[in-house]
Amino acid sequence: MNFKFLLCFIISALLCLYAFAQEQPNREFRGVWVATVANLDWPKQGEPAAKQKEALQRMFDKIKDANLNVVLFQVRTECDAFYKSSKEPWSRYLTGVQGVAPEYDPLAFAIEEAHKRGLELHAWFNPYRVNSNSGPNVPFAANHISKTKPDWLLSFANGKKILNPGLPEVREYVASVVREVAQHYAIDGVHFDDYFYPYPEGNFKGIASEDAATFARYGKNFKDIKDWRRDNVNETMRLVQLALKSVRPEARFGVSPFGIWKTDVPAGIKGMDAYNAIYADPLTWLEKHYVDYLSPQLYWVIGGNQDYRKLLEWWSDKTFSASRHLYAGHSLLAKGATELELPNQIGISRANQHRNALGSVIFRASNLTDNTLQSHKALKEATFMAPAAPPAMPWKPGARPAAPTDFAMVKDEKTGDYYLSWKRSSRNKHTFKRYMLYCSFEPFVNAAALPAGALRAIPVSESYTIRASQVPAQPTYWAITELGTNNVESDLSNFVALNMRHVIAKASAAPTAPEAEPEPVLEQVEPLDARTIQYIKTMAAQKAAFGVGSNQVSTVSTPYYLDLKLKKKSEVKVVLASLDGKVKTEALQRKFKSGTYTLSIDRSKLEAGENLLILTINKERRVKRIMLN
Numbered sequence: 001m002n003f004k005f006l007l008c009f010i011i012s013a014l015l016c017l018y019a020f021a022q023e024q025p026n027r028e029f030r031g032v033w034v035a036t037v038a039n040l041d042w043p044k045q046g047e048p049a050a051k052q053k054e055a056l057q058r059m060f061d062k063i064k065d066a067n068l069n070v071v072l073f074q075v076r077t078e079c080d081a082f083y084k085s086s087k088e089p090w091s092r093y094l095t096g097v098q099g100v101a102p103e104y105d106p107l108a109f110a111i112e113e114a115h116k117r118g119l120e121l122h123a124w125f126n127p128y129r130v131n132s133n134s135g136p137n138v139p140f141a142a143n144h145i146s147k148t149k150p151d152w153l154l155s156f157a158n159g160k161k162i163l164n165p166g167l168p169e170v171r172e173y174v175a176s177v178v179r180e181v182a183q184h185y186a187i188d189g190v191h192f193d194d195y196f197y198p199y200p201e202g203n204f205k206g207i208a209s210e211d212a213a214t215f216a217r218y219g220k221n222f223k224d225i226k227d228w229r230r231d232n233v234n235e236t237m238r239l240v241q242l243a244l245k246s247v248r249p250e251a252r253f254g255v256s257p258f259g260i261w262k263t264d265v266p267a268g269i270k271g272m273d274a275y276n277a278i279y280a281d282p283l284t285w286l287e288k289h290y291v292d293y294l295s296p297q298l299y300w301v302i303g304g305n306q307d308y309r310k311l312l313e314w315w316s317d318k319t320f321s322a323s324r325h326l327y328a329g330h331s332l333l334a335k336g337a338t339e340l341e342l343p344n345q346i347g348i349s350r351a352n353q354h355r356n357a358l359g360s361v362i363f364r365a366s367n368l369t370d371n372t373l374q375s376h377k378a379l380k381e382a383t384f385m386a387p388a389a390p391p392a393m394p395w396k397p398g399a400r401p402a403a404p405t406d407f408a409m410v411k412d413e414k415t416g417d418y419y420l421s422w423k424r425s426s427r428n429k430h431t432f433k434r435y436m437l438y439c440s441f442e443p444f445v446n447a448a449a450l451p452a453g454a455l456r457a458i459p460v461s462e463s464y465t466i467r468a469s470q471v472p473a474q475p476t477y478w479a480i481t482e483l484g485t486n487n488v489e490s491d492l493s494n495f496v497a498l499n500m501r502h503v504i505a506k507a508s509a510a511p512t513a514p515e516a517e518p519e520p521v522l523e524q525v526e527p528l529d530a531r532t533i534q535y536i537k538t539m540a541a542q543k544a545a546f547g548v549g550s551n552q553v554s555t556v557s558t559p560y561y562l563d564l565k566l567k568k569k570s571e572v573k574v575v576l577a578s579l580d581g582k583v584k585t586e587a588l589q590r591k592f593k594s595g596t597y598t599l600s601i602d603r604s605k606l607e608a609g610e611n612l613l614i615l616t617i618n619k620e621r622r623v624k625r626i627m628l629n
Contacts, residue, residue, distance in 0.1 A: 023350065023452035024386035026436075029327045029359025031070035031295070032063055032368055033124065033256075037077035037132050039093050041365040046096040049103035057113055062369040064117040066376050067384035069458075072191045072361065073110050074124040075181065078132045079145045079163070083107035083185060087177055089141035099141025111186055115432045118458045120390060122189030122252065123181055127174045127236060129195050130161035145173075154211055158204040165197070165232035166214035175239035182248040186432065188485070189252035190244055194297060196233050197278045206277055229279040237290040250398040250486040256295040256329050256361065257282045259311055266314045270305040286322035292393055293324055295361045299331035301341055302348070309348050316355040325391065327359035332367040332375050339374045343383045358391045386453050389436060390487050398486030402427040404435065404462075407480050407493040416468030422480055422493060424462055434483040435459045437466075438492075439476050447481055447489055458483075475499045562601060562613070568594050573616040576606055584611075 035041045042059060043052040063071060075082040080091040080098060083106065089099035094106065107123065114121040130146055130153055131138065140146050146153060146161065152173075154164045163170045178190055200206040207229075215225050222228035237255070244253050258274040261282065274280045285291045296315050300306035312328055319326040328349050330342055342362075349357045362368050368375055402425030410419045420437070436447065437457040444450055457464060479492045564572065574588040584605045601613075608628050615622045 024384075025350065025353070025388055025452050026438075026447070026450060026455040027358070027391045028350075028388040029070060029293075029325070029361075029390045030068040030384060030388060031072055031122075031327060031359065031361035032068055032365050033072045033361060033363050034059070034074060034365045036074040036082060036091065036093055037126075043094060043106070045093055052094075052102075052106075053104065053109060056110060059365055059369055060113050060117055060119065062376065063365065064119060066368065066379040067387050068362075068379070069118070069388060069390055070120040070122060070188075070361075071110070071114050071365075072122045072124045073107070073114075074126075075107050076125040076177065078126070078129050083181060085177075085180065087173075087180060088145065089143050092138060098139065098144065107181070107185055107187075115186075116460065118434050118460045120188040122191045122254070123185070123187045124191040124193065125178060125181075126195050127192055127240075128162040128165060128170075128197075130163060131159075133159075154207070156198055156204065156207070156210060158198075158201065160198050162195075162198060164211060164214055165229070165236060166211050166218055168218070171232070171236045171239055174236055175243040178240050179243035179247055182244050182251060187248070187251060188432070189254065189292075190240070191253075191295075192237075192240075192255045194256055194258045194274075194278070194280070196280050197229060200272070200277055226276060226279065230275070230281045230284075233279055234281060234284050234288075234290070237285050238288070241290045250396055250484075252292045252393065252396070253290075254293040254295060254327070255282065255285065255291055256297055259296045259298040259300070259329070260306065266310050268305070269307070269310060283318060286318060286324050289322070289324070289395075291324065292396070293327055294319060295327045295329045297329040297331070297363070298345075299329065299334050299363070301334050301336045302344060304336075308345050312345075312348055312357060313352060313355075316352045316357040320356040323395070324356065325359070325393065326355075326357045327361050328357065329361045329363060331363045332372040333363075337373060339378065342373065342375055343378050346383050387455055387458050389434065389455070389458060389483060389489075392487040392489070396486045398484050398488060400488050401425070401430075401482040401484045401490040403491040404480050404482055404493040407478075407496060409466075409478060409496045409498070416471075418466045418468075418471060420459075420464045420466060420480075422462055424482065425490075428482060428484075428490075430485045432485060433460055435462075435464075436481045436483060436489060437464065437478070438480070439472070439478050441472070441474060441476060443477055444479075444492075446492060471498065562615075564592075566592055566594050566617070570594075570618050574601060575614040575616075576601065577612040577614060578606065 033041075036043070039045050042056055044055065047055075060071070073082075076088070077091060077093065079088055080093075081088045082091055082094065090101050092098035094100075094102045111121050145163065152163055152167060152170050153161050155161050163174070165171065181187065182190065197207050198204070211225075211229070215222075215228055219225065219228040222231065241253055244251055257280050258272065258278065260269055260271040260274060262275045263270060263273045282291075282294055282296070286294065294315065296311070298308050298311050298315075300308055300311075302308045312326075315328070316326050326349075328345070330345055331337075332342065334341065346360050349360060362375070368379075371377055404422040404424060407422040408420070410421075411417070412419065422435075424433070435458065436455055437459060438444075438447060438450055438454050439456045440450055440454050444454075456466070456470065476498045478496045478498065479494070481492055482490045484490075562574070566572075569591065571591050572588065573586075575583055576585040576587055577583045585601075587601045606628055610625050610627055613624050613626050615624070
């Protein structure tokens with residue numbers, strides 16, 4: 001056997017086994033960064049609009065195919081815009097020239113396409129960066145901030161430039177940029193990355209005295225310039241949070257800081273000290289509730305000096321203490337990572353759900369769609385094999401949607417598929433529609449009480465098709481809810497109960513399990529003779545779940561319902577025949593555990609009138625006449 005093939009087979013098997021070991025949460029943030037800076041993920045610079053659109057659609061299709069639910073879409077890379085802005089020029093990464101408009105609105109298109117697939121879209125901003133490379137200067141547009149407000153810039157020896165966070169007008173400006181986008185676009189959230197003051201790199205040791213004059217002017221309340229710098233970033237966060245709240249209060253605001261807060265925190269962790277190098281203090285953002293979530297970039301493997309487990313648990317404790325969410329950032333290019341690294345890391349996060357570790361963000365989209373380290377395959381077939389909706393944030397405003405009504409399931413007898421439909425409440429006005437389709441083996445009273453894995457789909461319209469292969473053979477209970485813009489869920493719709501893959505009942509309230517029925521009264525007869533069938537008394541009055549189940553059915557297309565009470569494990573066979581003994585349908589043959597069952601029998605091949613039902617339980621045969629109208 002080919003060794004490479006064998007290795008892939010073993011890895012796939014391990015991933016599948018790992019998926020069964022992990023729960024599949026019904027609520028989990030599953031995000032991916034779509035980087036537009038330097039055209040890392042999208043678009044292809046200068047490509048016609050139609051081609052750029054097609055590429056984004058394909059990317060979103062693959063993201064959805066892996067059961068992710070949030071796209072972090074970069075809209076501002078270097079004080080530029082991937083949207084119609086009154087403040088900043090169009091990005092050069094669209095057309096090749098900064099300030100030249102594309103033939104469409106990329107952010108509006110991205111939101112539309114994401115929402116079509118049930119994906120949230122969070123607009124990702126870089127708050128301070130002016131230029132993204134230190135090579136030859138790229139010609140800036142006339143309305144670029146470097147031309148209109150050159151006194152707002154800090155310039156460094158490595159060629160990088162940023163907006164000066166120490167200037168109050170800069171912080172207000174950054175907040176106004178976010179406010180403009182949130183006001184004019186139906187974004188689901190705002191996201192900042194890890195670029196604040198410049199990173200040390202190579203011979204560049206980080207910011208030194210470049211902002212000394214600003215500190216002299218504005219830092220009188222601070223003895224240490226480092227504390228002042230951190231406060232500048234903190235103040236930006238405060239203003240952005242207020243700006244977002246003023247125009248789109250239900251939208252989420254999150255940041256993905258560098259994964260290490262301070263060296264040796266927690267004990268044994270080594271690496272860059274973000275607190276003192278780039279002046280990021282995420283703990284303050286948490287404590288003061290400037291952010292709704294953090295996605296620290298934990299771009300290292302499990303174990304070693306930057307142990308993912310240690311870092312995840314530390315960040316989880318901090319977000320839990322602040323009553324905020326943690327969505328860990330994962331890199332598919334982490335040094336030393338294997339195909340099992342990402343599933344293992346997500347497993348660690350899930351083990352800390354009780355400490356508000358409620359999701360993951362993958363860096364980045366192209367690595368995922370290219371199946372780096374089998375990541376797309378692992379998520380689709382194992383780690384994210386069941387869908388999930390992002391978690392709700394109780395502190396965010398927004399009304400609970402009204403529940404869907406008239407939920408129904410209709411079976412296609414040719415394919416076995418089910419066509420589902422329901423009605424949306426006229427009270428629900430939000431345009432981004434998402435529904436939560438649940439299936440359970442036990443009756444349930446609310447979605448919160450359902451076990452992990454009960455969520456079967458997240459439709460975006462009032463109809464959906466469930467394939468026959470996705471419908472369990474055993475009795476199941478189905479219902480649907482609607483999600484609001486704040487991810488708060490409506491009450492449950494009416495229920496549909498399936499028994500043996502046939503609809504047996506609809507109920508407007510929470511169902512209860514069928515009550516135990518008496519042993520069916522069936523007369524024992526001599527072996528069936530096609531010419532001499534004797535009259536058999538009918539079974540005692542039946543009572544199927546929810547009041548359905550009369551033996552007298554109205555149309556030939558309606559299933560026949562048969563109640564059984566088995567005292568022990570039994571093999572059951574059901575045959576339907578005409579009075580002359582000709583077998584029309586071998587309806588059922590399978591083993592059952594002891595218990596009470598309502599069997600739904602397809603009798604569409606029988607003509608109206610008297611027919612025969614032949615029931616065999618553990619080789620003991622019983623016959624009865626049934627009347628079909």
